[in-house]
Amino acid sequence: MTFWYGSRHPVQQLRRELDRLWSGFAENVGHxxxxxxxLAGRGRPPVNxxxxxxxxxxxxxxxxxxxxxxxLSVTGQQLAIRIERPSIEEPGVTYHRRERPVGxxxxxxxxxxxxxxxxxxxxxxxxxxxxxxxxxxxAKARRIYVSGSG
Numbered sequence: 001m002t003f004w005y006g007s008r009h010p011v012q013q014l015r016r017e018l019d020r021l022w023s024g025f026a027e028n029v030g031h032x033x034x035x036x037x038x039l040a041g042r043g044r045p046p047v048n049x050x051x052x053x054x055x056x057x058x059x060x061x062x063x064x065x066x067x068x069x070x071x072l073s074v075t076g077q078q079l080a081i082r083i084e085r086p087s088i089e090e091p092g093v094t095y096h097r098r099e100r101p102v103g104x105x106x107x108x109x110x111x112x113x114x115x116x117x118x119x120x121x122x123x124x125x126x127x128x129x130x131x132x133x134x135x136x137x138x139a140k141a142r143r144i145y146v147s148g149s150g
Contacts, residue, residue: 045083047109054140056111056133063127064100072122072131077111079131114138 048059058079062070071082087102111133119134 045105045107047107049109049112051112054135056113056115056135058109058111058131058133060107060129060131061127062124062129065124065127065129067124070122070124070129072120074111074115074117074120074133077114079109079111079133081107081109081129083107 045060045062048057050057060081062083065083065085069084069086071084073080083105085100085102085105114136115133116136121132123130123132
């Protein structure tokens with residue numbers, strides 16, 4: 001069922017007011033509302049998850065982050081990622097715009113299939129974190145041969 005409300009309907013007025021408030025908020029926080037890990041992005045780096053025959057791969061954009069600033073853990077079918085990006089204050093420097101987020105960021109992603117928690121590899125290369133999680137034997141696709149002549 002689809003509802004249509006005229007422009008003077010209270011629901012439409014509320015929607016316009018919320019849009020106006022959100023736009024003003026985004027403008028006022030400036031740099032916070034525009035970065036890759038912004039409030040609009042819910043404070044989380046973008047992630048890609050895909051499945052291959054023997055593994056699940058997770059890829060995150062983490063520009064400027066070093067390996068020792070990352071912490072990963074796997075529990076069941078959930079991968080938890082913690083990123084610590086410290087704020088570096090330089091004496092005598094006045095920032096006019098600061099879009100790169102600082103602080104601690106957490107991301108938990110649900111994996112599409114069960115994985116072997118003892119067979120997980122992570123590599124950080126050129127600002128992209130790639131995590132390879134081996135599937136459990138039960139989660140791997142198997143070919144079923146059909147016997148008989150027809």
